[in-house]
Amino acid sequence: MKAISEMTHDEAAGVRFVLMDIDDTLTREGKLLASSYAALWKLKEAGIKVIPVTGRPAGWCDLIAREWPADGVVGENGALVFWEEPQGGSKLPSLKAEYHPAAVKNDHPVLARTKERALSEFPTLRVAKDQFARLFDLALDFAEEDPVLPLSAAERIRDIALEEGAMAKVSSIHVNIWMGKYDKLSMAEHFLSNRFGWKSGAGDREVVFAGDSPNDEPMFARFPLACAVANVCRYEGLIKQLPAFVASKECGDGFAEIAETILAKR
Numbered sequence: 001m002k003a004i005s006e007m008t009h010d011e012a013a014g015v016r017f018v019l020m021d022i023d024d025t026l027t028r029e030g031k032l033l034a035s036s037y038a039a040l041w042k043l044k045e046a047g048i049k050v051i052p053v054t055g056r057p058a059g060w061c062d063l064i065a066r067e068w069p070a071d072g073v074v075g076e077n078g079a080l081v082f083w084e085e086p087q088g089g090s091k092l093p094s095l096k097a098e099y100h101p102a103a104v105k106n107d108h109p110v111l112a113r114t115k116e117r118a119l120s121e122f123p124t125l126r127v128a129k130d131q132f133a134r135l136f137d138l139a140l141d142f143a144e145e146d147p148v149l150p151l152s153a154a155e156r157i158r159d160i161a162l163e164e165g166a167m168a169k170v171s172s173i174h175v176n177i178w179m180g181k182y183d184k185l186s187m188a189e190h191f192l193s194n195r196f197g198w199k200s201g202a203g204d205r206e207v208v209f210a211g212d213s214p215n216d217e218p219m220f221a222r223f224p225l226a227c228a229v230a231n232v233c234r235y236e237g238l239i240k241q242l243p244a245f246v247a248s249k250e251c252g253d254g255f256a257e258i259a260e261t262i263l264a265k266r
Helices: 009-013 034-045 058-067 109-121 151-164 184-196 214-222 230-235 251-265
Strands: 017-020 049-052 073-075 080-085 094-099 138-141 167-170 174-178 207-211
Touching: 009 251, 017 184, 017 251, 034 049, 034 251, 049 073, 049 184, 058 073, 058 080, 058 094, 073 184, 080 184, 109 138, 109 151, 109 174, 151 167, 151 174, 167 214, 184 214, 207 214, 207 251, 230 251
Parallel strands: 017 049, 017 207
Antiparallel strands: 073 080, 080 094, 138 174, 167 174
């Protein structure tokens, strides 16, 4: 990974879309930082499309699409995307939603078996408190709240899910488990193409993705200008394909550093 300061003027000038993870990329210790939120506004005001891409639930995505300076939000690791469209006049924008065709509701028996096995093996593990707002995935909390389990426990929980026939990814706080062949990348590419006319291949360098953890790896691998905040270094052993650039700062301050670099070099 190169320092974000090494991004060239030409690279920055070509950026049309900035996509980003939320937890520990925009936030620190669960809180959205003033620096990262201001950076989202600065990017949007510069004409860059701003799209969070997260493992967080549909309920969060409804709020983010309505209230953040976002041009769309991909949620539940690619199961869905929400965005707003103008209605004209004085009416508020209309919220739109699309669900991945492979998405399966989270009442599937494989998810129930996975949860039972994981909670049995790790008695202090718990279902994430935002589970009630999820439509498609099961989120098991190993590090959002105390007691924090080691990363090795998260890896084992992921393996249990895979053994049961589910998909699973480790984030900085949760193990997200779902049925269906999709991920953050597949829905992000679909949304960029259908909503904004983005072209795969020719437009690859128009996209910057910023993330921090193993569930961001498909995005790191796909986009040549992908970036990470400095706390990605905690997961280097779990991420085979690291991004091109890394910030010197962690969490939301690192995202602000990435955004400010792009804007300054444009």
